[in-house]
Amino acid sequence: MSYQASSAASSTDLLQQLVTFLVAQGWTQDMSAAEGAGWRAHLHKNAIYVHLRANENEQPWHAGNAINYGVQLYLGTAFNGANAWNNQPTGAPIASGGANPIGVGMQLSVGPFSNVYLFADSSADNIVVVVEKTPGLFVHIGWGSSLVKAGAWTGGPYFFGSSSGYWSTFAGSPANYPGYTSSSNCPGCNQDVWGGCCTFVRADVDSFTGKWICIYTGSAADQGFTGKLGDTSIKASTIGSANPNIPVYAYGDTALDFQQVQTSDQDGRANLLPVLLWALRDGTTTGFSPLGTIPNVFCTNGVGNGFSNASEYVLGAQTYKMFPHFCVVKQ
Numbered sequence: 001m002s003y004q005a006s007s008a009a010s011s012t013d014l015l016q017q018l019v020t021f022l023v024a025q026g027w028t029q030d031m032s033a034a035e036g037a038g039w040r041a042h043l044h045k046n047a048i049y050v051h052l053r054a055n056e057n058e059q060p061w062h063a064g065n066a067i068n069y070g071v072q073l074y075l076g077t078a079f080n081g082a083n084a085w086n087n088q089p090t091g092a093p094i095a096s097g098g099a100n101p102i103g104v105g106m107q108l109s110v111g112p113f114s115n116v117y118l119f120a121d122s123s124a125d126n127i128v129v130v131v132e133k134t135p136g137l138f139v140h141i142g143w144g145s146s147l148v149k150a151g152a153w154t155g156g157p158y159f160f161g162s163s164s165g166y167w168s169t170f171a172g173s174p175a176n177y178p179g180y181t182s183s184s185n186c187p188g189c190n191q192d193v194w195g196g197c198c199t200f201v202r203a204d205v206d207s208f209t210g211k212w213i214c215i216y217t218g219s220a221a222d223q224g225f226t227g228k229l230g231d232t233s234i235k236a237s238t239i240g241s242a243n244p245n246i247p248v249y250a251y252g253d254t255a256l257d258f259q260q261v262q263t264s265d266q267d268g269r270a271n272l273l274p275v276l277l278w279a280l281r282d283g284t285t286t287g288f289s290p291l292g293t294i295p296n297v298f299c300t301n302g303v304g305n306g307f308s309n310a311s312e313y314v315l316g317a318q319t320y321k322m323f324p325h326f327c328v329v330k331q
Helices: 011-024
Strands: 002-008 028-035 038-045 048-058 068-076 104-107 113-120 126-134 137-144 155-161 199-203 212-215 229-232 273-280 288-299 312-315 318-323 326-329
Touching: 002 011, 011 028, 011 038, 011 048, 011 068, 011 113, 011 126, 068 137, 068 155, 068 199, 104 126, 104 137, 104 155, 113 326, 126 288, 137 288, 155 288, 199 229, 199 273, 229 288
Parallel strands: 212 229
Antiparallel strands: 002 113, 028 038, 038 048, 048 068, 068 104, 113 126, 126 137, 137 155, 155 199, 199 212, 229 273, 273 288, 288 326, 312 318, 318 326
């Protein structure tokens, strides 16, 4: 794993640092330039193209709720320098019935940000970005070339954020809304707090081929519906009930009992739970098959239960960086 810890003056500074980090890990920079009041960046490694946008009091998507600050993300399989950041459709997730790319983001502020954490695995195929937006409040984005697959299937690339693209620029939020006014839920969750898709996987499932599955229960195309639903075994703290059709780490509307007992007062241990994603099969509303797990990211309730924000947890030769609701492999 490669790892960098720094601070950032703004969303644009954060994105520029991320570009430098990615190039050092072997990604090819296709463009890194000002767009509007913010900054756009396009990079690729092998067949994976990542499209990133720092927004400075802007709305960079074709469809969105408001203007705000943050960093936005979607993946594809090509780059066209003549097209705008939000119009790189080749190989990208497309809104059902539409033509425009959709994606995810993390809402920030005008800045500065005291702590930024960048992670890349040994192949630099899987990337995680975590930002301490305000003291004690963490948000994230991430992407990679393939899930750790359950079985054999065509596809594998994935990406996630604290928010759906549509809601990532939402102008105001009540207190204790994960990803907005409190730390984000674990990466890979089903929907952001407002009900938009914040995780996508490229997978061929039955007749649904060459497209992206949305880890989502909604049907709003501009908020993330691509035509094929998926789900996750990670229950977000803001989703009313767990899906009874797949194994999940917690049942019940609010208690999250299983997740809350994954630390030990006896030996300081924290269990690290894999983020397992699922796909809905054709011809059913309840039949799901497992796709696989997000590499290097684990659900954990360690922070606040023996571990502090951004602390390190060593298990054998492996070190994990602990954040609220999840951890990331550091080495």
